[in-house]
Each structure stands twice: as structure tokens, then as C-alpha cells.
Amino acid sequence: MFVLRNVGKLIFGSTTQESLIELPQGQLYLVRPLSPKGYSELIFKDSAIRIRRTNQDFQYQLVVQRVFEEGEAELLADEEGEDAEIDTLVGERDEKTFLLDEALHFRIEIREGGDETVLAWKDLSGDNGDLYEFVCDSVVTPAEVKRFLQTAQECQYERKYRKPHTTASDEDLEQFDFPEEQPIPPASPIHSPTLTRSIDSIDDMFAKRTVKREPAAEEPLEEPQEVEIEAPQKASAPNATPKPLEIYAAVSGELHLYDPQAGHFSQVEDSVIAAVSEVGKWEYWLQLDAAGKSILGTFVTPEINPVFDFEHLSFIFNHWSEDGTGRSWLLRFKDQPTLEKFQEGVMQAIWEKLNETKWKKIQEKEREYVLDAFNDLAMEDAPTEEEEEEEVEEEPEEYEEDEDEDTQQESSDGEVNSQLAVGYKHDRSFVVRGSKIGVFTHTPDNHLKFSTNISKVTTPGGKLMNPKKVMLHKEDRDMIMQNDVDPNKLYRMDIEYGKVVDEWNVHDDIPVTTFAPENKFAQMTGEQTFLGISHNALFRVDPRQADNKIVESELKQYASKNDFSSIATTGKGYIAVASNKGDIRLFDRLGIRAKTQLPALGDPITGMDVSADGRWILGTTKNYILLVDAQQHGGKNEGKLGFEKPFAADSKPRPRRLALSPEHVAQFYHETGQPVSFTPAKFNTGEGAEETSI
Numbered sequence: 001m002f003v004l005r006n007v008g009k010l011i012f013g014s015t016t017q018e019s020l021i022e023l024p025q026g027q028l029y030l031v032r033p034l035s036p037k038g039y040s041e042l043i044f045k046d047s048a049i050r051i052r053r054t055n056q057d058f059q060y061q062l063v064v065q066r067v068f069e070e071g072e073a074e075l076l077a078d079e080e081g082e083d084a085e086i087d088t089l090v091g092e093r094d095e096k097t098f099l100l101d102e103a104l105h106f107r108i109e110i111r112e113g114g115d116e117t118v119l120a121w122k123d124l125s126g127d128n129g130d131l132y133e134f135v136c137d138s139v140v141t142p143a144e145v146k147r148f149l150q151t152a153q154e155c156q157y158e159r160k161y162r163k164p165h166t167t168a169s170d171e172d173l174e175q176f177d178f179p180e181e182q183p184i185p186p187a188s189p190i191h192s193p194t195l196t197r198s199i200d201s202i203d204d205m206f207a208k209r210t211v212k213r214e215p216a217a218e219e220p221l222e223e224p225q226e227v228e229i230e231a232p233q234k235a236s237a238p239n240a241t242p243k244p245l246e247i248y249a250a251v252s253g254e255l256h257l258y259d260p261q262a263g264h265f266s267q268v269e270d271s272v273i274a275a276v277s278e279v280g281k282w283e284y285w286l287q288l289d290a291a292g293k294s295i296l297g298t299f300v301t302p303e304i305n306p307v308f309d310f311e312h313l314s315f316i317f318n319h320w321s322e323d324g325t326g327r328s329w330l331l332r333f334k335d336q337p338t339l340e341k342f343q344e345g346v347m348q349a350i351w352e353k354l355n356e357t358k359w360k361k362i363q364e365k366e367r368e369y370v371l372d373a374f375n376d377l378a379m380e381d382a383p384t385e386e387e388e389e390e391e392v393e394e395e396p397e398e399y400e401e402d403e404d405e406d407t408q409q410e411s412s413d414g415e416v417n418s419q420l421a422v423g424y425k426h427d428r429s430f431v432v433r434g435s436k437i438g439v440f441t442h443t444p445d446n447h448l449k450f451s452t453n454i455s456k457v458t459t460p461g462g463k464l465m466n467p468k469k470v471m472l473h474k475e476d477r478d479m480i481m482q483n484d485v486d487p488n489k490l491y492r493m494d495i496e497y498g499k500v501v502d503e504w505n506v507h508d509d510i511p512v513t514t515f516a517p518e519n520k521f522a523q524m525t526g527e528q529t530f531l532g533i534s535h536n537a538l539f540r541v542d543p544r545q546a547d548n549k550i551v552e553s554e555l556k557q558y559a560s561k562n563d564f565s566s567i568a569t570t571g572k573g574y575i576a577v578a579s580n581k582g583d584i585r586l587f588d589r590l591g592i593r594a595k596t597q598l599p600a601l602g603d604p605i606t607g608m609d610v611s612a613d614g615r616w617i618l619g620t621t622k623n624y625i626l627l628v629d630a631q632q633h634g635g636k637n638e639g640k641l642g643f644e645k646p647f648a649a650d651s652k653p654r655p656r657r658l659a660l661s662p663e664h665v666a667q668f669y670h671e672t673g674q675p676v677s678f679t680p681a682k683f684n685t686g687e688g689a690e691e692t693s694i
Helices: 072-080 084-093 142-161 170-174 199-212 219-230 336-355 364-373 386-393 397-412 662-672
Strands: 002-004 019-031 040-053 060-069 095-099 107-110 117-122 131-136 246-259 264-280 283-290 293-299 307-309 314-320 326-332 417-422 428-433 436-442 448-454 467-473 478-483 489-494 499-505 514-517 530-533 537-541 564-569 575-579 584-587 596-598 607-610 616-620 625-629 656-658
Touching (some): 019 142, 060 142, 117 142, 142 170, 246 283, 264 336, 314 336, 314 662, 336 364, 417 467, 467 514, 514 564, 575 607
Parallel strands (some): 564 607
Antiparallel strands (some): 019 040, 019 131, 060 095, 117 131, 246 264, 264 283, 307 314, 417 428, 467 478, 489 499, 514 530, 584 596, 625 656
16 A cells, blocks of 8 residues: 655645646656666656646646655654755655646657556756656556546647647647657666665755756856857757748848857858748748758747847847757848848748738738837846845845745745735735735835735635635725636635635626726725626626626627737726737727727737826737837827727837847746746836836
8 A cells, every 4th residue: 555745835834736637656767868877767666647737727737756655654754854954855856746848748658568658758957868757557557548648638738729628629639749759768677776765865966956056157068058159050950841831931141149158149151041931730930041951940939039120130039949958040131121021921920820810811000010019129127226236135134034935935835926916005915825825015115024924715615715816905905816716706805804705706607807906096995896807708897786796787798709818907997908819909998899909919918007097008928028009199089098099090009029039038948947938017006106117
């Protein structure tokens, strides 16, 4: 008989996460076919593998956890429980967690004879070719393995497309089969030194982790960068370039590669042919060739971080090799017409990929709006304020210790800070983490000081809940929140008591996507009502109504699925609504059609904010922030806002796309192993204050 050892502690206490599927018995190996470190290492002799949810939508984890014989867990807990730091490290080592992403190339292989089934996935932090392999015990049936693979593919689909797997066809899931991968190498126990559980080995592991956190101090880690810069012609390219169905653009130019050590681009080819083409259903390819040989090729997606610089007649983008290494490349063109032709080809490919609609079907002015958004906008960082730096250095020692403890605990739990609500009335901020809410006060020197926490948030019926969306309400005395499992209900927490006191059924047939105050500063007043959106509706919520809380006279529903995602309001109560398609609608009041609809760029907008006067609109996507001037600068409506009067067809505003430069995106990935993902951006705010920063 075996038991799983429960480990992991939160800053606000312990938590549990839902497992979707589990294979109960097997061995975990780390296999290094090409490494001099040794061919194979046995990580867990007895273990279970599962797929579990996270607190973020469409994000799942692949988890392998060590299984203990009965009594072994208690014995080890007695030996190691004296030291919290050691206990944390042991807990981390008893469980391996991986974000379930297609980059893992997760796959399954049944050995000849059918007596051994292996699950394998890439070690993204290891050397090229390194694999984790979970070898199933004979008690695990083929049907269980098949269901596990199916679930893994569905989770990868949800992460990639940010929508439920129920919308996926069999063909959609086949992209996660990875047939191009080589056969999974055997994980031979003969070459596998078992990890020991001595305190010495824990100290060694801690030492290795400390070194790993400071890659800049490791000279050998810099060598691959130098080699890549000197020999860019060896950049990864596919074995076979996809056959083009239609060529969108083919131009010549110079090719440069970014040198992260020198901090600039260096020319590597004086003449290349850059071609953008359609290669499949909503699939597009960028190919660079020189002297008849392939330099590199990549699918055209937003993840290449395209930037067009008309001042220097150049196009900058990122290329990600199979091992996850990111490099920034620059194409320089001879003149502006050549750059414009190439820009339209790239943007046509990206826009069609995101919208699954042909570029030629949209109006010319909408195309110009999309193209303008991706032009380079040179911006300087805000100057560092020396006084603030000095104040940080003089922070009380107690605060620094608390902060240190938070960092250690955050690294060992499965929860993340998911929601932030900033109070206008009483200078308090609230951070949601799982089913806990941390309360922080604002200090005179613009810092946050931990005050208390609200643990184990429950519904009025006593059921534990993880708040998915939160908003302060009624002079910061209440917090409106949504449970992550019931989109048709909202809850009211009394902040002073730290308890959920009301449960509201918003509407039986209209789920709530998100909600916002009636106007930008309504939470400073006793206003009872607030606004909400579903995927195709905009409405007012009045908690004082009996039964359903939606005010029917102020409900605007659309027949088509607009896929609304975010909402924000101005000081006067004008409303901006964004969607997962990337378009933005501007309303002057509820219950009517939008005065203005800004074209979709294609990237889902995950957060919205509007300046108090309605002049500036801020939309957040995964890879960039969109800033739009909503004031009209010509025509009969000059000086009016897009909320009040529609823009003329030939005078749509020019959007400003704020993003990290491609070379910084690549450096970020190199340092953290994670892609860039912006959290919702906000203007600096305050009643009577002018917005000057983001």
C-alpha cells in the first residue's frame, strides 16, 4: 500500500488543486542521450503522474509525485520536519511540476511487445535532447494511458487557443501528436543513480539551485551566445520548408542578428530573400534564404514579436529554435516601398491567423489601422527617482524579512497571486491568492505594508471558493467577487468582517464574464449598481432587485458572438468594452449600439482601462499594451470623444502599440524560461488627478 506525501505551503496557508486524470504507478527518469553528464538518472522509483488545473484559465500542470510506502512518509517527516527550509526543499524534490504546453512535445510510446508504456516530454531547462520519461507499471492499462494522452492534448489546445477543448475537432488535437519526433530512447536503470535522501544531498541540491539562479555568474553559459553570433548560418531551420500555397510577399534585404553582449545588431548576410507565404489552413510561414540555402524558417504568429521601424527601414522579429532558444533578427530593406510591401505581407499573415478571416475582406481603413499599430514607437523608460531608491534601502528590517519569507513560500506552492483590488477610499489594497485574500495598507512613501489576511473565503453556504474576479464597492466597504466555478453568480464580501454575506443570482441564462463600477470613481460613493458583460451582452447589475439582478431595461444583447472580455468606465460613466477578437466598442450609455467600434487587431484583450476624461483608452494583450487616443482631431466632430460621436470612416484613431523590443523578449525568455505575458495595465489614478503614466 502506498500514500502520497502532501507538501507545499502557501503564504496564506495550504491549498488543494483539482486533478483531471492520474496514472497511479510508474518510475520517473531524466534521460540525457547526448549529454556527458550520464545517460539516465532515476528520479522517482515509485511515483504517480497526473494533470491538474491551476488558478489561471486554460493553464494546466503536468505533475509527477513520489509515492511512499506506508509509514515512510511519517518517518521522513520526523527526520526532516525540524528545519522549515530543508522541509521546503524536500517537498520540492518529492514533486516535479511542468506547465503543460506544446513546447514540451508530450508524447506516448508503447514498446515492442506491448509490455512497457512510456510517457515522455522535453526537459526545457536541460540540454538539447534531454527528456523526462515516466515508465508505467504493468498495472496501468492501455485505456488509461490513452485517456491520459487525450486529456493532455485537450489541455495543450486550451492553453494555445485560450478556449475550451470542447470546441476542438480531432484534427485540431492531432497537432499535439508530434510525429516528427525521434523514437523515445530507453530509460535504462543500469545507468540510473538513484537520488538519495540524506541531508548532504539536500544541501548539494540547494547549492546547485543557488548557482542556477545566477546564470550571469556562470561563464560557460555565455559561450553558446558567442558561438551563435559568430555562426548564425547554423540557426535552426526545419528539415523541409512547407510548400507555399500563396506567396504574400517576397523581397530582398540585409540580415542582422542581435548580439546580447555587445547590445546591438551585427550583419550576418548582405543579401537574403525574405518570403511570407500561406502554407495551410490559417497557417503561414516566414522563410529566409541566402545564395539558395535556407538560413531560417518559422511559422508566422504573434510570438515572433514583429516590429517595423520605418526610420531605419527595418523589420525586427524573434525566432525560437526547437530547444527554446530565442534569437532576435533584423531585416534591413533598401527603401520604404519594399518595407511597406513586406509589412503588409507579415501583417496579413498574422491577422488572418488570429481572426481566421481573409485580409481582403476588411476595408482599407481597417487595414491601415492594423498596420499602424505595429509600427515602431520609440519610448524612453521613466527616469529612476533616487529618493525612492534611498527610501527602499531604509525600509524596516522586519518588512524585508517578511518579504523574503513570502518569496520562499511563493516558490514552493502551486498558487499564484491572481487578482488585485486597489482601494480609493481607505488606502488599502487586496491581493487574492487561491481562497485567501491578503490585505495591505499604503504607506506615505508609496509602499505597501502587509496588514492582515482573510483566510478560507467561503460562500454564504460555507463552501470554499477561489475568487476569480474582484472589485471594491460602496466606499471600499464591500468587495464584489465571482466564484471560479459558477459564472452566473456574484458574491458580496463585507470587508470589515472579512466574510461573504450575500450570494446573487445575476441571471439564469446570462453568465458574467467580468464587471466594472458604474463610473470610474463610483466605488468612492454609496452607489449600489455596477456594470457587467457576458460574451455577447452589456448590462447593469442592481443587487436590490428580487430574483435576477440584471436591469432588463439596460440590457444590450448581440445576436452574434462578440466574445467580450473586458470593460472599463470613465468619470462620466462612458463605457469601453473589448473582446477576445481584439476590437473595442465605445458607448456613451447602456442599452444602445456603440458610438464607435475600433477594428480588431486579432489578439485577445485581457484588460481595459480608460482615463477619467475619456481621452485615452488602454487595452492589454498577452504580448503588448494598446494605447488609443479617443479624441477626434478633424471633421465636424472635432474635439468630441469616440464615446460621444462616431469617428468618420476615413479618420479612425491611430493606435499606439507598447511592447518590449524583440531582443528584450528573447533575453527575458533566456533569463526566466517563461514567455512574456502582460498583466492588465492601468493608468495612474485618483479623483481630480491627471493620468501621466501607465
